Amino acid sequence: MFDTLVNRIFELAAAQPDKLAVAFKKERLSYRELAGKIRSVGAQLAAMGVCRGERVLFTALSKPEMVAAYLGIQYAGAVAVFIDKNSTPENSALVYEDAEAVLFLTDKPMKGYEDRLRLASLKQLYAASVSNPEQSCTAGSSSLTEYLMPQEDDMAELLFTTGTTGRPKGVILTYRAVYAILSNTIEGIGITPDERLLLPLPLNHSFALRVLRATLYAGASVILQNGFAFAKEIENNQAEFDCTALAAVPASMEILRGQMQEQFIPVMSRFRYIEIGAGSLTVEQRKRLTKQLPGTTIYNTWGSSETGGALFTNVSEVASHPKRVGAVGKPLPHVQLKVLDENGQEIKSDAEHPGRMALKGDMQMAGYWHRDELTAATLAGGWLLTSDMVYTDEDGYVYMLGRADDIINVGGEKVSPVELENIAGEYEPVRECACIGVPDPNGVLGQVPVLFVAARDAGFTEAGLQTFLAPRMERYKLPQHYVLLQELPRNRMGKIDRRQLRALWEKQGEDDRMNPVMQAILTRRSIRKFQPEPIPQELLDMILMAGYHAPTGHNMQTWRFTVLRSPEKIAVLKETVAAAAAESKVRFYGFEAPPCVVLISNDTRNADGCQDASCAAENIFLAAHSYGIASTWNNALMTLCDNGPVRALLTDYGIPAEHRVWCMALLGYPAAEAVGPARKKDVVNYVD
Numbered sequence: 001m002f003d004t005l006v007n008r009i010f011e012l013a014a015a016q017p018d019k020l021a022v023a024f025k026k027e028r029l030s031y032r033e034l035a036g037k038i039r040s041v042g043a044q045l046a047a048m049g050v051c052r053g054e055r056v057l058f059t060a061l062s063k064p065e066m067v068a069a070y071l072g073i074q075y076a077g078a079v080a081v082f083i084d085k086n087s088t089p090e091n092s093a094l095v096y097e098d099a100e101a102v103l104f105l106t107d108k109p110m111k112g113y114e115d116r117l118r119l120a121s122l123k124q125l126y127a128a129s130v131s132n133p134e135q136s137c138t139a140g141s142s143s144l145t146e147y148l149m150p151q152e153d154d155m156a157e158l159l160f161t162t163g164t165t166g167r168p169k170g171v172i173l174t175y176r177a178v179y180a181i182l183s184n185t186i187e188g189i190g191i192t193p194d195e196r197l198l199l200p201l202p203l204n205h206s207f208a209l210r211v212l213r214a215t216l217y218a219g220a221s222v223i224l225q226n227g228f229a230f231a232k233e234i235e236n237n238q239a240e241f242d243c244t245a246l247a248a249v250p251a252s253m254e255i256l257r258g259q260m261q262e263q264f265i266p267v268m269s270r271f272r273y274i275e276i277g278a279g280s281l282t283v284e285q286r287k288r289l290t291k292q293l294p295g296t297t298i299y300n301t302w303g304s305s306e307t308g309g310a311l312f313t314n315v316s317e318v319a320s321h322p323k324r325v326g327a328v329g330k331p332l333p334h335v336q337l338k339v340l341d342e343n344g345q346e347i348k349s350d351a352e353h354p355g356r357m358a359l360k361g362d363m364q365m366a367g368y369w370h371r372d373e374l375t376a377a378t379l380a381g382g383w384l385l386t387s388d389m390v391y392t393d394e395d396g397y398v399y400m401l402g403r404a405d406d407i408i409n410v411g412g413e414k415v416s417p418v419e420l421e422n423i424a425g426e427y428e429p430v431r432e433c434a435c436i437g438v439p440d441p442n443g444v445l446g447q448v449p450v451l452f453v454a455a456r457d458a459g460f461t462e463a464g465l466q467t468f469l470a471p472r473m474e475r476y477k478l479p480q481h482y483v484l485l486q487e488l489p490r491n492r493m494g495k496i497d498r499r500q501l502r503a504l505w506e507k508q509g510e511d512d513r514m515n516p517v518m519q520a521i522l523t524r525r526s527i528r529k530f531q532p533e534p535i536p537q538e539l540l541d542m543i544l545m546a547g548y549h550a551p552t553g554h555n556m557q558t559w560r561f562t563v564l565r566s567p568e569k570i571a572v573l574k575e576t577v578a579a580a581a582a583e584s585k586v587r588f589y590g591f592e593a594p595p596c597v598v599l600i601s602n603d604t605r606n607a608d609g610c611q612d613a614s615c616a617a618e619n620i621f622l623a624a625h626s627y628g629i630a631s632t633w634n635n636a637l638m639t640l641c642d643n644g645p646v647r648a649l650l651t652d653y654g655i656p657a658e659h660r661v662w663c664m665a666l667l668g669y670p671a672a673e674a675v676g677p678a679r680k681k682d683v684v685n686y687v688d
Helices: 005-015 031-047 064-075 089-098 123-129 175-188 204-215 231-241 249-267 285-290 372-378 417-424 460-470 496-507 514-524 537-548 568-584 608-628 644-652
Strands: 018-025 027-030 053-061 079-083 104-107 155-161 170-176 194-198 221-224 245-248 273-276 297-304 310-316 336-342 353-361 383-392 398-403 408-410 413-415 430-439 447-455 480-482 561-562 596-603 630-634 659-668
Touching: 005 064, 005 204, 005 310, 027 031, 027 496, 031 064, 031 123, 053 064, 053 089, 064 079, 064 123, 064 608, 079 089, 079 249, 089 561, 155 204, 155 659, 170 175, 175 297, 175 310, 194 204, 194 231, 204 221, 204 245, 204 297, 204 310, 221 231, 221 514, 245 249, 245 630, 249 285, 249 608, 285 417, 297 596, 336 383, 372 383, 372 496, 372 596, 408 430, 417 430, 417 447, 417 460, 417 514, 430 496, 480 514, 537 561, 537 596, 537 608, 561 568, 561 608, 561 644, 596 608, 608 630, 608 659
Parallel strands: 018 221, 053 079, 053 104, 079 155, 194 221, 194 245, 245 273, 273 297, 408 447, 447 480
Antiparallel strands: 018 027, 155 170, 297 310, 336 353, 353 383, 383 398, 408 413, 430 447, 561 596, 596 659, 630 659
16 A cells, blocks of 8 residues: 555545644644645646656745645655755755755755856745646646645655764665655554644654644644643643653753653643654653653654654663663564674674664665765665664563673773663653763773763762662773763754763863862752751851952952841742732742741942842852752832832841842742753853
8 A cells, every 4th residue: 555645634634534643722723724735835836837756845844834835746746855944055055955955845044056046935834825736837737726736755854964074965765665664663653633632842843743633634633832842831721732652852851850840740641642762761761750640651663764753662661670661672673673793694683692773664764865875884784784783582571781882892892871771761860861972091091981971959979879889780881081061962853962072071181170179069959949947057057158259349248148047038038029019020930948048138338239239149059069058039029119018128137228029039049940040152252
């Protein structure tokens, strides 16, 4: 059997015309409306001279217009070429020229490249309506009033991916491959026509695309969302559309857990299933998620641009199994798998004898665009050779050790970075970690493992982790170096970027610059929920000492530190500030029940008062973090000090009338996990 998604959409438009197909916020398309948009876009492209087989590049926005453009291009018989919505003009031009595209549908400014690209507005194309398209591409071609089914081996799509080399590679997918990929996903997950799937992933990525295709082919509804940056959008879409399913990546699940806090379980448990792709969940994540969400089926899938989803795991079924909990999945019946040795010969693999994974099936790519040598090296004898080192068990489960280039050779012994990461990830103070191999500084073992760690709190120590790991793995697998980071570097899809980790290591070298001060700076985060346990006096004295040892303008030291530890007084402060904030329309949030509040005030006659208080607050936060004490800055009082009831309360605390409270420092032992915001990398500019 063979079909196309365009043909299926037209069938669904007739069978269920009013059913929701695609939505984004308030914009919604029924299947009938989507079919109309597809015809309209296709007709307009034909009128612009786009012919069958030609490549059309377009910006993959997370909006209905992207879906209409993608399928409209195929309706016209052309080849869809996706580009990330955040792609730079330079990169877009490179892909356009490499694909030999005839048109670029986008609304992004292409400053400096306008004369090299044929541009058309995606928004205008989508907004236009062609009710009875009769245009044809060339003399003798068929009218676009009727959809012409392509041949199975016709090129349908070009997916450009950087892979491990950094140079863009165009993956050629035929219509046969696209149909096999969407069919595998429907079968592997069990997608039903009643699904309402929330899709917050970039739509130029193979994982998001296969989920989009499969959901629409099944006649279900797709709810688009622009990323995972704001967990509230998940809740809003869940409430608005009663979503039954979610597609996510491992990193985004951690972002949501941190942002939602106690709402994570109530919100996520409303999904019938969650499919997690573009990376494997760690063993710790699998155990935790299945325990937290017992009524939600968790799937973890392995796939690539070259194969689509090929290995599927029902995590909810394997999480309690001592061995299978680490399996990457099992191939579907339509996917063949074998394991090869270094000479390319098939082997019977196990944990002691892993090999390179090869796959075969209709879902595999036809090759790489204009990369004949790479195609020949990847497609051999009908099999697609991956770079992943795996082994299988007697029941057909596949276990991933990592990419061949990532396997660490320690004196002839092979170390899997994935195995080390899974074990280290079960150490409570470790929030996430990643392992790479680096040259042995002693020149004896060839390579040694280095573990990069993002810690949950200041309770992390190298000695503690080493003690945890020692009885759980062979000695040669133990990390020889640890590097503490605030966040692990990740690519657009949230996968750990090992190239960046290697660059960080090379930049750092053997000289470990990550001293305790830097560790505290890079790992400290705001936490707003606290345990009721009081802070010991001796630690509080040290934290306050750090505050009043901060620098001040002209060394004036006109600040004052007012400490509240009485739950009753803290409650009165919160109530008074909340009332004043509501009256003055000042935002006041994140003030839960801290066991300690430090009011940092300064004389308003001191022009540097705000800066002095800020320096003191930063010292207090870092000192508190170094002792495992959480903190957050609440600055509502900055604009409310002269409110009548507030000033009366401050006077009662002994704070002078001429003082303004620049910071309320909330302190206490953490009762919640910290959420680390993404850090902008383009904020440093050297002027030499």
